[in-house]
Amino acid sequence: MSKPTLGIIGGGQLGSMLASAAKKLNVKTIIFSDERDAPAQRFSDEFIYSQYNDQQKINEFISKVNIITYEFENIPFETLNKINKSKPVLPKPSINRIIQHRLAEKDFINKLNIRTTQYISIEEKSQIYTLQDLLPGLLKTTTLGYDGKGQHLVNSIDDIKNLDIDFSNNYILEKLVKLKKEISIIITRFSDKKYEIYEPIENVHEDQILKHSIIPADISDKILQQSKIWAMQLAEELKYVGTLCVEFFIDRNENLYVNEIAPRVHNSGHLTINAYNISQFENHVRAVCGLEQVPLKKISNAKMINILGDQINNYRNKEYRTNEFFFDYFKKEIKQKRKMGHLTTLLI
Ligand code: ADP
Ligand code: MG
DSSP states (O other), X not given: OOOOEEEEEOOSHHHHHHHHXXXXXXXXXXXXXXXXXXXXXXXXXXXXXOOTTOHHHHHHHHHHOSEEEESOSOSOHHHHHHHHHHSOBSSOHHHHHHHTSHHHHHHHHHHTTOOOOOEEEESSGGGGGXXXXXXXXXXXXXXXXXTTTTEEEEOSHHHHHTOOOOTXXXXXXXXXXXXXXXXXXXXXXXXXXXXXXXXXXXXEEETTEEEEEEESOOOOHHHHHHHHHHHHHHHHHTTOOEEEEEEEEEETTOOEEEEEEESSOOGGGTTHHHHBSSOHHHXXXXXXXXXXXXXXXXXXXXXXXXXXXXXXXXXXXXXXOTTEEEEEXXXXXXXXXXXXXXXXXXXX
16 A cells, blocks of 8 residues: 555644654655744645635645644644545544543543542632632633643632633633642554553653653652553543643642643653654654554653753754754744753663
């Protein structure tokens, strides 16, 4: 069978790394992005610049590809669903609909008896006055949040008065967990009970943005097993095809919680490019394109550091050791706290 052409919606660093992985597998890629300077066009075979609601451009894109995937989850469900009627979209749009909405996502996880933080849907400010038990807590927008965007810390009832938030956008209030550690599991599901699962990755955040990731995670065997079981259960229940990330919290009493699911390749999995025989990106392409599943082998322990904003200038034109791998995302504009690149160091 000849290899399919893969359409990728979104042209940032995740799109770039997916396109590079596809190239290695001789899978052609077409990036579809609403950003004229989208970095992923450097790595794909073709690039379509368009707004996400331009039906003519979408039709052109659909006509040129066999399968469509996406690098970020905030694409309107209606758009993905419409595309899915002509060509398969993987992961399925119905999965995206659940996960892009924090409330639907947490309800889904809890129904499987998997622990999340305590949370409640908030429709108006006055509601919070009765929710002392959930304070200190975080108010999060139900949709479109990333890297801590759309989140507000509410320490006490006194804080509520000063909240300047438009509650007509829906929010959830989530109890703050006394964090000991954060980990993530990257899993690629190929079909029924067929997975490749990476070992848990330990993640350190700063200002709600991932700062660095490391394997192995310094966790108990019990947490290691439980996190893997939950990740497999979630992927299976969603009948997911492709790479998925589950983010977890571990509290000071060694309780494990699922924080959120990302229905896509994930920042914490960048170290899989150098630390494993097959990266999260290559596995995603293999799964969505129906290519061969190859058993995962770890090559090395590793640490990945995110390079934010103008820090990138310190990394460009630098010499690296043979165990260091620098990735420049080639973003045109440097913005404060923007993810500009990463450095993975293999820990031998
Ligand atoms: P995003 O969609 O922006 O990634 P998250 O819900 O994952 O949103 O929050 C980003 C980070 O903020 C988390 O990785 C964690 O460090 C911190 N955080 C979020 N919710 C909580 C919580 N309930 N308790 C403690 N820390 C939290
Ligand atoms: Mg997160």
